[in-house]
Amino acid sequence: MIRKLKLQGFKSHEDTVLELxxxxxxxxxxxxxxKSSILQGITFxxxxxxxxxxxxxxxxxxxxxxxxxxxxxxxxxxxxxSGDKIYKVIRKLTSKGVDAKLFVEGKxxxxxxxxxxxxxxxxxxxxxxxxxxxxxxRQNNIDNFLRYGKTNxxxxxxxxxxxxxxxxxxxxxxxxxxxxxxRLDELKVKAKKDVTEVEEIIEISNKKIxxxxxxxxxxxxxxxxxxxxxxxxxLQFDKLDEKRKKRxxxxxxxxxxxxxxxxxxxxxTKLPKIDSAKDKLESTVLRLNEMKSKERLFLSELxxxxxxxxxxxxxxxxxxxxxxxxxxxxxxxxPKLDTKKTELSKLVAKLDSHHSSIEQLNSADAKCPVCxxxxxxxxKHISRHLKASLELKIKVTTTQDEIHILKQKQDxxxxxxxxxxxxxxxxxxxxxxxxxxxxxNPLELTKKYEKQKELVSELELKKEKLTKASQxxxxxxxxxxxxxxxxxxxxxxxxxxFNEEIYSKLRIDVEVYVDKSSRATSRMQVIPNLIDAxxxxxxxxxxxxxxxxxxxxxxxxxxKNLEKLSILVNSIFDVQVLVRQGxxxxxxxxxxxxxxxxxxxxxxYSLRIFVEQEGKSTGDYILQLREKxxxxxxxxxxxxxxxxxxxxxxxxxxxxxxSKMGLLLLDEPxxxxxxxxxxxxxxxxxxxxxxxxxxxLIITHEERMEKASTGFAYRLFRNKEKEEPTKLESL
Numbered sequence: 001m002i003r004k005l006k007l008q009g010f011k012s013h014e015d016t017v018l019e020l021x022x023x024x025x026x027x028x029x030x031x032x033x034x035k036s037s038i039l040q041g042i043t044f045x046x047x048x049x050x051x052x053x054x055x056x057x058x059x060x061x062x063x064x065x066x067x068x069x070x071x072x073x074x075x076x077x078x079x080x081x082s083g084d085k086i087y088k089v090i091r092k093l094t095s096k097g098v099d100a101k102l103f104v105e106g107k108x109x110x111x112x113x114x115x116x117x118x119x120x121x122x123x124x125x126x127x128x129x130x131x132x133x134x135x136x137x138r139q140n141n142i143d144n145f146l147r148y149g150k151t152n153x154x155x156x157x158x159x160x161x162x163x164x165x166x167x168x169x170x171x172x173x174x175x176x177x178x179x180x181x182x183r184l185d186e187l188k189v190k191a192k193k194d195v196t197e198v199e200e201i202i203e204i205s206n207k208k209i210x211x212x213x214x215x216x217x218x219x220x221x222x223x224x225x226x227x228x229x230x231x232x233x234x235l236q237f238d239k240l241d242e243k244r245k246k247r248x249x250x251x252x253x254x255x256x257x258x259x260x261x262x263x264x265x266x267x268x269t270k271l272p273k274i275d276s277a278k279d280k281l282e283s284t285v286l287r288l289n290e291m292k293s294k295e296r297l298f299l300s301e302l303x304x305x306x307x308x309x310x311x312x313x314x315x316x317x318x319x320x321x322x323x324x325x326x327x328x329x330x331x332x333x334x335p336k337l338d339t340k341k342t343e344l345s346k347l348v349a350k351l352d353s354h355h356s357s358i359e360q361l362n363s364a365d366a367k368c369p370v371c372x373x374x375x376x377x378x379x380k381h382i383s384r385h386l387k388a389s390l391e392l393k394i395k396v397t398t399t400q401d402e403i404h405i406l407k408q409k410q411d412x413x414x415x416x417x418x419x420x421x422x423x424x425x426x427x428x429x430x431x432x433x434x435x436x437x438x439x440x441n442p443l444e445l446t447k448k449y450e451k452q453k454e455l456v457s458e459l460e461l462k463k464e465k466l467t468k469a470s471q472x473x474x475x476x477x478x479x480x481x482x483x484x485x486x487x488x489x490x491x492x493x494x495x496x497x498f499n500e501e502i503y504s505k506l507r508i509d510v511e512v513y514v515d516k517s518s519r520a521t522s523r524m525q526v527i528p529n530l531i532d533a534x535x536x537x538x539x540x541x542x543x544x545x546x547x548x549x550x551x552x553x554x555x556x557x558x559x560k561n562l563e564k565l566s567i568l569v570n571s572i573f574d575v576q577v578l579v580r581q582g583x584x585x586x587x588x589x590x591x592x593x594x595x596x597x598x599x600x601x602x603x604x605y606s607l608r609i610f611v612e613q614e615g616k617s618t619g620d621y622i623l624q625l626r627e628k629x630x631x632x633x634x635x636x637x638x639x640x641x642x643x644x645x646x647x648x649x650x651x652x653x654x655x656x657x658x659s660k661m662g663l664l665l666l667d668e669p670x671x672x673x674x675x676x677x678x679x680x681x682x683x684x685x686x687x688x689x690x691x692x693x694x695x696x697l698i699i700t701h702e703e704r705m706e707k708a709s710t711g712f713a714y715r716l717f718r719n720k721e722k723e724e725p726t727k728l729e730s731l
Contacts (some may be wrong), residue, residue, distance in 0.1 A: 001662060001696045003086070006077040009038040009065045010044075010093075012718060014725035020697065023710030024685045026731075027699040031718040034726030035699035039665050042697075044079035045089055046120050046292035047128040048113050049096055051138070061095055067723040082123045082660075089116060100647060125657040133656045136665045153621045157580065195545045202545070205538045216527045217448060221518045221532055230513035243498045250496075254489040255483050264479040268472060279722040284466055288459040295456050298449035305442045312440070319430045335412040340406060344399045347392055354389040358382055397570040405568060583657065584609050584621075598688040599647050600680075603627060603644065607649055609632075641677040644669070645684060652693050662694030671701045682708040707731060 002020050007013035012034040016028075029035045040050045042061065051060040064074045073094045082086055088103045091113075100116040102109045110119045121127045133156065156502065247251050274280065348641045588608045595607040606626035612619065623646060624631040625638060634646045648669070670678050685708035689696050696707060706713055713731040718724050 001102065002080050004077070005042055005081040006075075007037070007041045008076075009071040009074040010041050010076055011065060011074075012067075012726045013037055013041070014065060016726060016728055018714065018728070019712055020695070022695055024688050024696040024698065024708050025711040025712040026706055026709040027697070027716060028701070028703060028706055028714070028731070029716035030701055032720050033718050035701075035716055036667055037726070038699060038716075039136060039138075039697070041076050042078060044081075045076040046117075046124075047131065048091055048100060049128065051132050056497065060093060060098075063093060063576075064615045065725070068725065072350060087123070089120065091116075108353055110413070124659060124661045126661055130658050131308070131661075134651070134658050135376040135661060135663055136667075137651055137669065138667050157583065157621060164271065175191060175253070193548050194547050197490070197544055198541050202541050203487055205534050205536045205541070209534045212531050212534070213513070216524060216531075219520050219524050219527075223517055223524070224518045226513055226520065230510065230517060233506055233509045237503075237510050240503045240506060242504060243496050247493055247498050248263050248488050250493045254486060254493070257486050257489070259477055261486065263477045267475050267480070269473035269509070270461060271471060271475070272465060272470050274466065274469035277466050277473055280678055281463065281466035281470050284459060284463050288456065288463055291452065291456045291459055295452045298445060298452055302449055305440055305445060309440045309442065314546060319383065331409075332411055333406050337403065337406045337410060340399060340403045344396065344403060347396045351389060351392040351396060354385045354392065357385050361385070367474070387468065388685050389421060440443035504520060520712055562581050580611070584611060586657050587650075587653045592651060594649045594652050594692045595646075597651075597691045598645055598684045599642075600683070600688075604638075607646055611649075639671060640674070643682050644673060644677060644681060649683075652689075655693065664693055664696045666696065666698045666700075668700055670700055670705065675704075678702055678704050681705075686710055 005018040006017075006019065007016045010016075016034075016038075018038065027035055027038055028060060040063075043050045047059075050058075050063075053060055053063070065071045073092055075090065075092045077088060080089075085104055087109070090101050090103075096115050100113045102116045102119055110116045112348075117128075124131075132138075135242060143395060151232045154581040209322070242370050361382045415722050591607045593607070596605070601608075604625040604627055608624050608626070608631070610622045610624045610631065612622060625634055625642070625646065634643055638646060651664060653659070673681060682705050685698065685705075690710055698708065709731075715729040715731055716726055717729070718726045
């Protein structure tokens with residue numbers, strides 16, 4: 001039994017506390033007052049979730065209060081008794097998840113969401129699915145059994161009994177049975193195969209493998225013998241080959257030296273012969289270097305004179321241009337400019353005088369600005385002054401333009417004057433530059449340079465002849481040295497003792513033995529692959545034979561197992577049938593007693609679940625009422641009130657048979673009931689229900705349901721426009 005519920009920050013409940021008792025407890029309130037949140041709070045407190053969150057109609061965070069202010073967490077406390085002990089579960093919900101604790105007699109029993117839920121399920125013998133399908137009748141869902149079709153009624157009861165899981169197991173076993181049956185058919189086909197021919201092929205292949213292994217052993221012995229002979233010939237050949245290489249190197253060098261000697265002989269015929277050519281060449285080179293040094297000195301002096309003369313010539317030409325500027329004439333516009341400025345000042349003064357007169361004439365007195373007498377027509381005088389002002393403005397503008405032009409001309413003449421003064425200063429040095437230019441005479445230096453150049457040319461020719469003669473002496477020395485080397489090399493080649501015939505024979509022997517060894521080695525490399533291929537073939541064929549033999553053994557074993565599997569599949573079906581029958585018998589036994597307690601009239605005196613045995617509805621669960629003539633279906637014969645009582649009785653029977661809680665939660669049970677139906681339901685809940693169930697909690701908007709209470713009754717209300725939290729009033 002639920003003893004107390006406390007909701008803090010849960011949906012619209014900021015701080016709600018409900019005391020509950022045995023019998024029927026009623027919660028009244030209009031739509032949106034927070035009634036359904038009470039049942040959701042009980043469900044969340046006991047199991048840590050609600051159907052709307054599991055079906056994702058709501059997120060867990062939406063259970064935390066958002067209005068009138070957003071809270072960070074919500075807490076639900078449910079106090080209940082089970083056996084002779086009092087328990088309290090506390091669940092705190094935050095954005096990070098749910099913390100849970102379960103207390104018994106004030107001491108902590110379990111901690112953690114899963115462990116607490118598992119313990120409560122154990123205490124009540126009711127898990128979340130059974131609670132939400134049996135104990136908790138959600139809004140407009142009390143008569144769902146009658147509204148469901150055959151398939152859904154069967155699924156509902158199988159789900160409540162947990163035998164729907166056996167359906168899945170039975171289907172898997174049947175699928176497995178069919179798969180094994182298919183495997184058995186394959187094995188039977190394989191078991192009938194004749195493998196005599198395959199076994200003969202295996203025997204032939206094994207003989208071939210043995211022959212290949214013998215051949216491999218013979219080749220190993222042959223290659224060993226070949227290797228000994230090859231090593232001996234190769235040792236002899238390598239010694240001679242070293243001599244051949246040495247001979248070839250000597251001959252190559254000898255040919256190189258002979259070629260160089262021939263080239264030197266040819267060169268000597270082309271070079272002149274001069275006695276003591278090297279000594280004469282040295283003195284000539286020294287003399288030539290001296291002459292070249294003088295030549296470079298003369299050339300440098302000549303270049304300097306020419307460069308200086310060119311520079312002076314350019315400077316004199318530049319100063320002559322300045323000489324022309326120094327004679328340039330210019331005019332002084334300063335007197336004219338001063339005159340025009342004086343003229344402008346006078347014009348501006350006259351203009352200011354006229355402006356002053358106009359201002360005085362515009363005043364209220366309208367007196368003459370000259371004689372201070374009153375004027376008869378001031379506007380006439382103003383017009384005269386305005387005309388004079390306009391003429392003066394034109395003259396002022398013209399004079400200003402003339403002053404501007406004179407200023408420009410004066411600025412230009414000032415520049416010319418400055419250029420003339422600068423030019424006069426610069427041409428002062430012109431006579432000295434002309435004297436210096438005339439004193440420079442590069443002709444004498446040119447003659448010295450040309451004469452020195454001729455001497456250098458003569459020495460160059462002499463140096464060339466002496467160089468060739470010196471080269472002849474060096475070449476002769478090299479030729480003599482080469483002849484000595486050639487003689488020495490010819491002696492070394494002769495002393496090697498290399499025999500070309502023996503060398504050729506040894507080379508052929510080595511090639512023959514290498515070829516034999518290569519062919520034997522190649523065959524030895526092939527044989528393991530051939531053996532592997534044959535062994536793979538034998539293995540495959542052996543597997544084929546073994547598979548046939550195994551198929552014969554396994555098919556017999558599978559046939560026996562299939563018989564056992566068929567018995568198991570049928571047994572599961574039989575278990576489901578027995579469980580359904582047992583459940584229906586238990587529910588019908590309870591329904592007879594419950595109906596007599598809830599239904600106050602004598603026209604229908606019993607209620608049962610009937611399992612249809614024939615026709616299209618075979619296997620369907622049908623709720624029936626007993627009248628004098630026999631059983632009739634509730635759906636189709638009973639009135640709306642009788643239908644509601646029958647649905648309520650079935651709910652109670654399910655709750656008593658599937659749960660130890662002795663609890664029923666009803667959300668708006670008056671749906672589709674007229675006033676008489678509401679009154680009858682109220683009477684039943686007040687008078688009959690306490691006899692068949694320990695505790696009932698009803699939430700409803702129907703005010704007349706208040707009289708159904710035999711326990712606590714409350715009214716819930718809240719101002720939704722102001723987004724206030726739910727408030728509670730005890731009735």
